[in-house]
Amino acid sequence: MTFLRQALAVASKDLRIELRGRHAAAVVLPFACTQLVAFGLSLGPGRTLLEATAPALLWLAVLFSAVLAFRGTYEAEGEDGALEGLLLAPVDRAAVFAGKAAAVAAQLLALEVVVVLLTAVLFGVSSAGSPLELAAALALGTVGLAAVGSLFGVLTEAARAREAVFPLLVLPVTIPVLVAGVRATALVQAGHPADAASWLGLLLVFDVVFLSAGALLFGQLLED
């Protein structure tokens, strides 16, 4: 019960800061939209090519935007030594990790609603036949991304060149999410949602691995 209360306190604190600071709305969302428009323009007007590449473009937009969102969640911790406040509190480190991951996952899910709609409009693709499978892929992918972002966010908080180090660490690690998400989305789009099960399974395994790693390692990474 204490774990849940502490995790909820951290998550609601992060979401409240986000709602007031509007980092996701003012920075991350426009960045995601700009990426999709840029991808579309670079590929030209060919409908077939746009439809074929839409799943990859969707997930690339989500991934790059997620990296930006992760940095936003840790900016507030670095502003006046607030992260040290978490370090010095006798709080369950796994609860802090879970709270931070939940807050960033909520932000990403809201972002993905817009990204999916924009992808459908710009690239003329639809997953109306299997919305559950697409939602499952996005939800599982989001949990994995949030776990990685929350874990590596605290790791790079002390680094002098954190803006450069963070994406260098996060992007390679999240390649399995990108690959599995793209393949699952492509199968859903092609009308074979049942075939996406193995990719959804890979996303689930990724989530379990990084949620476990975060719960175990977050406290050690928080220490100096």
Place this chain on the structure above:
Amino acid sequence: MAIRYISPAAVRLRGVSRAFDLVPAMSRVDLEVDAGEVVLIRGPNGAGKSTLLRIVATALSPTAGTGQVLGFDLLSQREEIRRRTELVSHRTRLYEDLTALENLRFAATIHGADPCRAGAALERMGLARVSRETVRGFSQGMRQRLALARAVLRGPELLLLDEPYAGLDPEARELVDDLVTAARSEGRTVLLVTHGGARPGLATRSVLMRGGRLHALAPGEPALAVPG
């Protein structure tokens, strides 16, 4: 159940050193502070005073040496020390986009204190009228008051104050002094770091830190006379 050493000393450091990127900030410091003492640690900028306090608070690990804080081992029982200690420094550890009240309630939740006491703590530090304003608009003095309110809220066994007078107006300085006096009367231990002075009679003992070394170590040893 954590093992707690039975000792009259609230803080006991033996040969504690700390270096940053191989540059020593503190060298072989021995310090013993009895429970209930208010110790003023004075010294010039860069003397290692803040490093000493941050080590006692377990915000930093020593690179050498051993110690106990409130009867708990400095290295292996950090969580127990953190439960009973509050560090107030120039880094106020506040969230800019939360209100004063939200900051205190969050601190209370993660420290296992009662969030309902946040209002009273703000009242005591003269921040009741701005309790629902975000910290972003606060002056440095108001932030410092809010950080002190966090200490009031928690009521720690060991209070570590790092330059608590910095940026404060005379009224707020009085509040700091009142806080220290109240802590002393309740039998709590206070380490007060400042490069200037403190109100005469506020501290039970004064020590000097210079070049990463501490002078006047044992309880009662008057290396520096406490004014008043």
